[in-house]
Amino acid sequence: MEILLxxxxxxxxxxxxxxxTNAKQDIERMLAVYDPQNTLxxxxxxxxxxxxxxSKPNLGLDEETFQKLAEDMDLVMHSAANVSLIAxxxxxxxxxxxxxxxxxxxxxxxNCPLLFVxxxxxxxxxxxxxxxxxxxxxDIGQGFEELxxxxxxxxxxxxxxxxxxxxxxWSIVRPGNIWGDSETGCYPLFETKVRxxxxxxxxxxxxxxxxxxxxxxxxxxxxDFVAKASLHVAMNLELSCFQTYHLTNPEPIDFNQLMSxxxxxxxNIRELSQEDxxxxxxxxxxxxxxxxxxxxxxxxxxxxxGDTDLVEQARWDxxxxxxxLAPTDIRCARSDQRLMSLYLDYAVQRNWIPSVQKQxxxxxxxxxxxxKIFLEDxxxxxxxx
Numbered sequence: 001m002e003i004l005l006x007x008x009x010x011x012x013x014x015x016x017x018x019x020x021t022n023a024k025q026d027i028e029r030m031l032a033v034y035d036p037q038n039t040l041x042x043x044x045x046x047x048x049x050x051x052x053x054x055s056k057p058n059l060g061l062d063e064e065t066f067q068k069l070a071e072d073m074d075l076v077m078h079s080a081a082n083v084s085l086i087a088x089x090x091x092x093x094x095x096x097x098x099x100x101x102x103x104x105x106x107x108x109x110x111n112c113p114l115l116f117v118x119x120x121x122x123x124x125x126x127x128x129x130x131x132x133x134x135x136x137x138x139d140i141g142q143g144f145e146e147l148x149x150x151x152x153x154x155x156x157x158x159x160x161x162x163x164x165x166x167x168x169x170w171s172i173v174r175p176g177n178i179w180g181d182s183e184t185g186c187y188p189l190f191e192t193k194v195r196x197x198x199x200x201x202x203x204x205x206x207x208x209x210x211x212x213x214x215x216x217x218x219x220x221x222x223x224d225f226v227a228k229a230s231l232h233v234a235m236n237l238e239l240s241c242f243q244t245y246h247l248t249n250p251e252p253i254d255f256n257q258l259m260s261x262x263x264x265x266x267x268n269i270r271e272l273s274q275e276d277x278x279x280x281x282x283x284x285x286x287x288x289x290x291x292x293x294x295x296x297x298x299x300x301x302x303x304x305x306g307d308t309d310l311v312e313q314a315r316w317d318x319x320x321x322x323x324x325l326a327p328t329d330i331r332c333a334r335s336d337q338r339l340m341s342l343y344l345d346y347a348v349q350r351n352w353i354p355s356v357q358k359q360x361x362x363x364x365x366x367x368x369x370x371x372k373i374f375l376e377d378x379x380x381x382x383x384x385x
Contacts, residue, residue: 001034002227007235010046012069014080016053023049033188034181034223054080054099059106070110075234078103079117081153083194086303089148096152097159104163113169113241115234116160120174120219120248120316121150128310135174135244135320157244164242171233171240175226176248176316182222182333185346199352200297202262202344206353208286208293209268209362212277214255216312219248220339225332229321232330245321253335261340266356276365278302284370288363292370 003011017023027047031040050069053060061069082095100116107114123133124142133140138158144151160170177198180187189199205211226247233240253261263269272280279285281302284292325331333339347353354360 001031001040002224002231004040004043004046006231009074010048012048012050012073014052014054014059015049017049017051020049020051023051029191030188033191034184034186036184036186054102055094057102059102066106067109070106070112073106073110073112075113075115076103076107077115077117077230077234081117083149085149085197085300087148089144089151092148092152096149096156100156100159104159104166104168107168108163108166111167113171113234113237114160115230116157116170116172117230118157118172118174118244119150119153120176120246121147122154122157122174123314123316124150124154127312127314130313132315132317133246134317135246138244169237169241171237171242172244173226173230173233174244174246174248174316175230176219176221176246178223178226179220180222180343180346181224182339182342183224185342185349187223187343187346189347189350189352195296197297197300199347200295200300202347203353204293204295204297205259205262205269206267206359207295207363208288208298209270209359210272210277210280210286210365211259211269212272212274214274216255217252217315218255218258218335219252220335221247221249222333222339225330228330229325232325232328233321236324239324243320245324246316246318247321247332248316248318249332249335250318250322251334258335258340261335261337262344264337265341265344267344267359268362270362272365280365285366285368286363287366289361293363 003009013023013027015023015026017026027049028044031044031047032038050061050065058066078100080095080099082092084092103114120133121127122138122142123131123140124144124147126133126140126142131140138154138161142154144154157172160168160172163170178196179198187196187199189195229245229247233243233245259269259271278301281298286293286298344353348355
């Protein structure tokens with residue numbers, strides 16, 4: 001959408017849809033999320049779907065089409081990824097690594113620059129140490145045991161950087177936790193197969209009315225900031241070539257502050273100790289509507305019950321992106337009451353969460369321990385930036 005608003009470019013969008021009609025419908029549906037008034041209807045022709053598959057040789061295209069597209073492109077923006085938080089590295093590799101290899105080959109074929117969308121999660125297990133990840137750093141001794149997604153993005157960045165020796169011109173952006181538009185609240189709550197885990201978190205908090213204390217840093221990076229900053233990086237290659245930028249909130253709040261913002265909006269969020277909260281989840285004693293409560297967020301928390309002693313302590317330097325954006329009006333919105341209320345109101349409007357007035361029934365904590373149910377659908381329900 002940002003490209004249509006601020007440039008005259010045509011966008012060729014690789015799609016795995018069965019046919020061009022379905023591909024166009026997918027594109028129009030996503031555009032409508034961020035442009036509900038359909039103000040860009042007369043510009044939709046500039047988005048051209050191309051049927052293919054990023055993980056296949058030549059992006060799933062025949063040789064002639066691959067060659068022609070590569071020669072015609074001025075810039076490639078690669079953000080496609082399998083974003084499951086719990087899938088194994090091996091399951092993620094076909095899209096996140098092989099796909100990146102195919103995109104690199106495409107760029108080299110046409111001698112066009114690449115904007116690669118990575119993730120701030122390349123920090124791996126250093127997340128739990130008092131370190132600052134600077135933007136042009138990648139390997140700072142982090143490990144990735146049981147962190148398949150994080151490892152896949154780290155390795156994909158390595159592929160991009162190594163391709164410098166083959167003549168690839170590149171820039172990398174690392175978004176944080178991507179939330180809705182900071183002016184409209186818009187976010188694809190129903191239009192994709194995977195939702196942002198933090199919207200799943202909001203749903204669980206509102207439905208149960210329970211939370212727990214945590215002083216861990218909590219990044220909120222509005223999607224419009226990420227989109228505008230990414231495009232600015234891509235359009236200023238003379239400055240951004242071979243550079244990496246953190247698109248994270250320069251003033252993150254902590255989880256306790258986030259809970260305060262939700263309460264100030266009017267929702268009833270009761271606080272349990274971490275021991276009581278996680279114990280109730282693990283023993284299936286958090287009950288709503290007569291049944292143990294389950295959601296993508298609470299089921300994901302249960303996977304990490306043994307790691308509740310780990311505290312996120314890392315920070316992300318934003319000096320490079322701050323300098324690049326200084327001459328512009330592109331800024332990351334503050335994580336304040338205005339922003340959180342905007343997001344909550346939008347979630348109510350889209351029937352993702354109940355309104356403050358309809359926040360019933362809340363969950364209760366029982367003494368009866370229920371049979372534990374193993375997690376089943378998280379591969380399709382969890383997401384990270």
